[in-house]
Amino acid sequence: MSWLLRPLTEQARALRSGEVTSAGLIEEALRRIAHLDGRVGAFLRLTPDTARAAAAAADQRRARDGAAAPDLCGIPVGVKDVLCVEGVETTAGSRILRGFVPPYTATAVRRLTEAGAVLVGHCNCDEFAMGSSTENSAHRVTHNPHGLDRVPGGSSGGSAAAVAAGLVTCSLGTDTGGSIRQPAALCGVVGFKPTYGRVSRYGLIAFASSLDQVGPFTRTVGDCALVYRAIAGHDPRDATSSRRDVEDPLPGLAGGVEGLRLGVPREYVEAGLEEGVRRAFEAACDRLAAQGARLEPVSIPSTRFALAAYYVIAPAEASSNLARMDGLRFGPGAPAAATVREAYDRARHDGFGPEVRRRIMLGTYALSSGYYDAYYRRAQQVRTLVAADLARVFEEVDAILAPTSPTVAFPIGSRVADPLAMYQSDVLTVPFSLAGVPAISVPIDQADGLPVGLQVAAPAFADARCLRVAAALEAVQGVAEPPPLARERVA
Ligand code: GLN
Secondary structure (H helix, E strand, O other), rough: HHHOOOHHHHHHHHHHHHOHHHHHHHHHHHHHHHHHHHHHOOEEOOOOOHHHHHHHHHHHHHHHHHHHHOOOOEEEEEEEEHHHHOOEEEOOOOOOOOOOOOOOOOOOHHHHHHHOEEEEEEEEEOOHOOOOOOOOOOOOOOOEOOOOOOOOOOOOOHHHHHHHOOOOEEEEEEEEEOOHHHHHHHHEEEEEEEEOOOOOOEEEEEOOOOOEEEEEEEEOOHHHHHHHHHHHHOOOOOOOOOOOOOOOOOOOOOOOOOOOOEEEEHHHHOOOOOOHHHHHHHHHHHHHHHHOOOEEEEEEOHHHHHHHHHHHHHHHHHHHHHHEEEEEEOOOOOOOOOHHHHHHHHHHHHHHHHHHHHHHHHHHHOOOOOOOOOHHHHHHHHHHHHHHHHHHHHHHOOOOEOOOOOOOEEOOOOOOOOOHHHHHHHOOHHHHHHHOOOOOEEEEEOOOOOEEEEHHHHHHHOHHHHHHHHHHHHHHOOOOOOOOOHOOOOO
16 A cells, blocks of 8 residues: 555654655655546645655655654645745635745744655645635636545645545645535545634635634544644744644543543534434444443534624625735736726736635625624624533533534535535534634545544634544544545556
8 A cells, every 4th residue: 555545653653764765755645646636636736846855855854863853754745725835836726816926934834844744735725715615716626536526625625635545645724614624524534623823824825814724634633633733833923823832632642532521512413414424423423432432412502693604704804805916916917907996806807716706795795884783793793602602512511523514525516506505515614613613524434435524623722632532533433444546556
C-alpha cells in the first residue's frame, strides 16, 4: 500500500527510521497526483519545484536533528485556495483574484512549513468558501474519490478529496458553517474545526470573519491532533486569536470515553436524516455506549432557527469583506469601461460567480437601513440563543454527538439549481459554528457505498476533549478504508 494512504504518524516513524525519505514521499505524492487527479480534480495548482526543494531541506533537517525533528517534518500537505502562500497565486476559487500572488503566508500554513511540512499545492474550493459541494469554484469541478459522479462536499472539497485519494498526507481547510466537517464526512476522512480563535486567521482570505476557522483534514484522529497542535495558538497578527494556552491533545488522546456524558440532541436525529445516515449514527452511538460512555438525550431548541440565522450573518459579513475586491488590480479588469463606476460594476460582475453575487446581495439587503432590525439584529439574537442553548447543554454533558451531514455525498449537479437545498447540507454543522465551539467529523461507516461521518462537539477550548472522544470512536471501529480508486497501482 502507498505510504500516502498510511497515517501521518506511520509516515513520520518511517522518515525517522530512514525507511523512507521526504524526497521519496513527495515524488510519490506527485506521481499519485499525475495518475489520479485528472479524475478527482482536488488540486488547482501544484508547486513541484519548491516542494522538491523543501523535501530535500526536510531530509537534511531529519539527518541533523534525528528524533528531535517534528513529526510533520517532510510530510506532503495541501492547502485550501483561501490560504495565502507567499509567491504562489492564491485565488479563493474565484476569477476576481486571478493573478493575485500574496506577499505573505498565512500563519497556519507557515506553522506547518516551519515544522518542516512540504507544501504540494493549493486545493480547489467553492468560490470564497461559499458552498457545500465545491461546484461554486470558478476553476473546476472536484469529484468525490468514493464515487466520481458525486460531490466531495464543500467548501473545502479539494482538501478533503486530496486526503481521501491519498494525494497528500493531510491538508488544511477552513470552516465557516461546516466547510471542513461536511466534506470530511462526505469523503470519509477526519476533519476538525477548532474553537473559534484557536487558530490564526492571518492570511486567510475572509468569508465571514466572526465564524471563519482554519483546521486540518487527515486520515486518523491521531494525525488530526498532531496537525491541530502545530497550527493552534495565539498570533499577534490576528486580534481574534486567543491568548489561552493550547492544551496538548496528545497525552489524553487515548483516554477513552468511560464515564463521559455524551449528549445526543433530539432535534438532530428527528430532522430529515437519510435512513443510512441514521442507522450508521445510531450504531456508532451504541459503540460508544459499549465503551462506557453515558449517552443522554439533550435538547437544543434553537436549532430550528440556526440555519436561517447563519444565512443572514454569513452573507452580511461577506458583503462587507468582499467590498474590497474591485476586480481591477487582479482578476478580469474592465478595459472598455467609460467611468470608474462602470469599471467596478463590470469587473465585479465578471469576477464573481452567481453564488457569491447572491450572497453579496443578501448581505447588503440584510444590513441596509430599514431591514437591519428585521434581519441582521434578529439573526444575531438567534446566534446568542444558540450559544446559550449549547452552554446549558454543556453543563449536563461533556460532549455532543450528531451526524455531520443529513445525507451522503449527492450527485454532482443535483443541487446547483436549488440554493435552499444546498444550504440544507449545513443544518447540522452550523449551530456549532454560530457558538464558536470545536467540532470534529469522524468517518463511522458507509451507506450505499458512500461514507458517513459523525460529529463530536465540545465546549469552547475543550478541543482536546473533542479529539479524545473522536479517538475513542475510531479505536472501536477502526480507521476508515481508503476508496478503491486510491488503491490503484500508480506507476
Ligand atoms: N456551506 C456553507 C456556506 O455555503 C458553509 C461554508 C463554509 O463553512 N465556508 O456558507
